[in-house]
Amino acid sequence: KQEVTQIPAALSVPEGENLVLNCSFTDSAIYNLQWFRQDPGKGLTSLLLIQSSQREQTSGRLNASLDKSSGRSTLYIAASQPGDSATYLCWLFTGNQFYFGTGTSLTVIP
Amino acid sequence: KAGVTQTPRYLIKTRGQQVTLSCSPISGHRSVSWYQQTPGQGLQFLFEYFSETQRNKGNFPGRFSGRQFSNSRSEMNVSTLELGDSALYLCASAPVGGLYEQYFGPGTRLTVT
Numbered sequence: 538k539q540e541v542t543q544i545p546a547a548l549s550v551p552e553g554e555n556l557v558l559n560c561s562f563t564d565s566a567i568y569n570l571q572w573f574r575q576d577p578g579k580g581l582t583s584l585l586l587i588q589s590s591q592r593e594q595t596s597g598r599l600n601a602s603l604d605k606s607s608g609r610s611t612l613y614i615a616a617s618q619p620g621d622s623a624t625y626l627c628w629l630f631t632g633n634q635f636y637f638g639t640g641t642s643l644t645v646i647p
Numbered sequence: 648k649a650g651v652t653q654t655p656r657y658l659i660k661t662r663g664q665q666v667t668l669s670c671s672p673i674s675g676h677r678s679v680s681w682y683q684q685t686p687g688q689g690l691q692f693l694f695e696y697f698s699e700t701q702r703n704k705g706n707f708p709g710r711f712s713g714r715q716f717s718n719s720r721s722e723m724n725v726s727t728l729e730l731g732d733s734a735l736y737l738c739a740s741a742p743v744g745g746l747y748e749q750y751f752g753p754g755t756r757l758t759v760t
Contacts, residue, residue: 571749573749573751579753579754580751583748583750628749635695635703636692637682637689637690
């Protein structure tokens with residue numbers, strides 16, 4: 538059974554700092570991986586999707602990487618802003634099951 | 648394009664009752680997935696429908712069921728509600744093409760009393 542863990546569970550950083558969020562998974566047989574953010578009481582907003590054959594994807598200040606052999610994906614946020622405060626979740630598809638990570642709650646302090 | 652819509656947005660039910668939630672996917676999307684989000688268990692996958700057939704299934708009891716119609720709209724039904732079924736239920740649609748990229752709706756907040 539796939540286990541998807543995100544550490545740390547919570548993170549607080551000053552505005553302007555670059556930061557890395559981690560997503561670890563136990564089974565490398567994944568089809569693709571997607572990063573989301575969730576604002577309190579809201580649904581999920583897609584940030585980046587990485588196919589299993591890709592190593593990274595970039596969108597604006599965000600960069601996501603995927604290393605299947607080590608069972609890890611990272612989301613890099615450059616020059617963080619207070620508006621980046623949210624819970625960040627990774628999601629992956631194994632071919633017949635969908636899994637969410639445990640989430641990292643990010644607070645960016647002005 | 649309009650996004651994924653879910654109705655109702657909020658629902659209060661009594662233990663033992665049943666409930667039906669509705670999800671309308673983005674136009675052209677044929678895959679609809681359902682997820683349950685609780686503070687204790689996080690986000691868990693319920694099932695996925697594609698072209699009116701359940702294609703993938705998570706690890707939930709048979710009280711949780713779903714269906715998909717020919718226009719790709721999907722419903723999720725929970726019978727014999729328990730207090731532990733109180734949760735945010737999210738649906739997501741994905742386009743045809745194999746990437747399974749998920750586009751989420753705002754969710755239905757179900758409270759069981």
